[in-house]
Amino acid sequence: MKEKTKKNIYTAFIGEAKAYFRLLAYAEKAQEEGIPQIALLFRAIADAERVHATRQLSLLRDILVKDTDTNLEKSFQREKSISENEYPEFIKDAEEDGEKAAAIAFSHARDAETYHAKLYERAIYQVIRDEVAAYQVCQVCGYVTSKKIPNKCPICGATKDKFKTIADGDLS
Ligand SMILES: [Fe+2]
Numbered sequence: 575m576k577e578k579t580k581k582n583i584y585t586a587f588i589g590e591a592k593a594y595f596r597l598l599a600y601a602e603k604a605q606e607e608g609i610p611q612i613a614l615l616f617r618a619i620a621d622a623e624r625v626h627a628t629r630q631l632s633l634l635r636d637i638l639v640k641d642t643d644t645n646l647e648k649s650f651q652r653e654k655s656i657s658e659n660e661y662p663e664f665i666k667d668a669e670e671d672g673e674k675a676a677a678i679a680f681s682h683a684r685d686a687e688t689y690h691a692k693l694y695e696r697a698i699y700q701v702i703r704d705e706v707a708a709y710q711v712c713q714v715c716g717y718v719t720s721k722k723i724p725n726k727c728p729i730c731g732a733t734k735d736k737f738k739t740i741a742d743g744d745l746s
């Protein structure tokens with residue numbers, strides 16, 4: 575693929591992906607304000623932007639998506655780098671600015687990313703042993719474990735009901 579088109583697809587993809595989340599936030603606001611029709615409209619358009627993002631990403635599939643070994647290694651490196659470099663910087667800045675909520679959100683994310691990195695490292699051994707185990711995801715901080723749901727999230731302290739199970743066969 576030619577450079578210019580590749581760059582444009584990537585830019586479009588990022589824009590659509592951001593719009594998806596922004597529109598869902600707008601929908602929530604409209605719902606709070608008691609305007610359900612507008613909430614539905616924002617949700618519908620959000621879903622359409624998700625369709626665009628997915629379609630554009632599929633055009634870059636051969637460039638962005640490699641074989642699973644490579645994808646695991648790349649994902650591991652990303653988690654490691656973001657938890658060791660970006661997030662510590664973000665936490666420091668938020669603390670300096672006195673932005674407590676942002677500092678906590680960043681530090682939860684940093685801690686969760688270190689667990690994500692460990693899971694990527696370990697996953698290959700599960701494959702070798704032919705294991706297919708479900709994962710549990712904390713919906714507050716993004717902590718993930720392949721063990722059973724903890725009574726309390728080790729990162730954010732959330733209770734059991736805040737966990738979502740990603741089991742075999744789920745692709746959503
Ligand atoms: Fe992560």
Ligand SMILES: [Fe+2]
Pocket residue numbers: 712713714715716717727728729730731732
């Ligand atoms: Fe958590």
